[in-house]
Amino acid sequence: MKPFAYVRAENPPAALSAIGHEPGARYVAGGTNLLDLMKLEVESPPLLVDINPLALRTIETRGDSLHIGALARLTDVAGDAQVRRYFPLVAIALEESASPQLRNMATIGGNLMQRTRCAYFRDVATPCNKRSPGSGCGALDGENRRQAVLGTSPHCIAVSPSDLAVALAALDALVQITGPNGDREVALHDFYRLPGDTPQIETALEPQELIAAISLPLLPFASRSTYVKVRDRAQYDFALASAAVAVDLRGTTIREARIALGGVATIPWRCAQAERVLAGAPANRESFERAAEAAMSGAGGRGPNDFKIPLGRRTLVRALENAVAL
């Protein structure tokens, strides 16, 4: 790790003031992703601003939304009674993330900011347009088994790593942001950026801005929701494919569905087309397969990751079957 300075901020104004001291300074909370990348020298911020003292850990209902403070730990959110009752898919996505130790450390805000696990991004000896713009993409014609088949560009096919973000994408979550120019709110849908020709820009968060909270609009039928994650190991691994679904089931007919996919795309992948296929459709395997076909439409593999296209479809079919059976 390269040397860096460290300050501890006691409140949001102090954090914003500290981060402005040094270009390239970064906030640190759980540290599980940032310190890992600093050891690899993929990241080398000159200053870390420790935001753990900030009072941003509350989980509570506010109006028609569930408010989750950015510093709430994954363990806290996964175990929260309201999350489990109103948004079971969020609790499942979190319980299937990382390890118990990491879930005790990692924060909700940090989870949304975690960087890709693409091996070329994590190895400074190799080309990567995300880490070093203009250096090329090692994954395009290299070891890309785990990389994305949706939302890719000729510059980057790095897969998005978060399970939580996939569940939040299905729920139209809002990201509450505080920054030097005041507070703002960004829909999760607008928070993540496709790689295009600027894969180094991953989110709408501006330098110095801080995620303060996630807001989840209450969705009555989200009580019938689930998250299915397929990976190489039974536990403690990133998704090869995952599906977050919530289904408004009336008898044997689907009135409305919410669908997002993970492990297959460069950003959490909301599937509006698949949702339209299911609206008003009978809740049976044929409908689920048509929805899965729509969800993966436009997908393109690069050889080793071709299997993710059928795997993504099957994962979504399984998630819909599980949700309807709840």
Add this chain to the structure above:
Amino acid sequence: MLTAPNTTETTIVLNVNGAEHPVAVEPRVTLLDALRDRLGLTGTKKGCDHGQCGACTVMVNGRRIDSCLTLAMMHEGDRIVTIEGIAAEGALHPVQAAFIKHDGFQCGYCTPGQIVSAVALLAEGVAAERGAVQKAMSGNLCRCGCYPHIVDAILEVRGER
């Protein structure tokens, strides 16, 4: 309020196993390195140093964490418990005794992390089922492959088979 940004060594106080320890660290010293190299508490092991293996598991404020992915400076005022602090002097913690009884180790390198993780798990609460224990212990790798015996040991202490 803020303290001044500083890349050089600063003396902080860490509360480890119930005692206050002044320790001089620069910002990039992880909690793991502070415990091992500054305080001589070498029971906590460095395996991967990237949060993937769990050999460095310690408890902070009652919760198990990977000490390799957190900075020592972030833990002033926290209650840190390492493998050296889980049992009274001269005695074994029930989890330690169960690991011996069930032969829950071979080379022993991952064992302190396994035991601290198991002690924390039993405090968290876990169903008396193999699958539940396996899932809850998934953050601790054992390259000798002692998993079945480790789970046996934890289930025995859990009190139901």
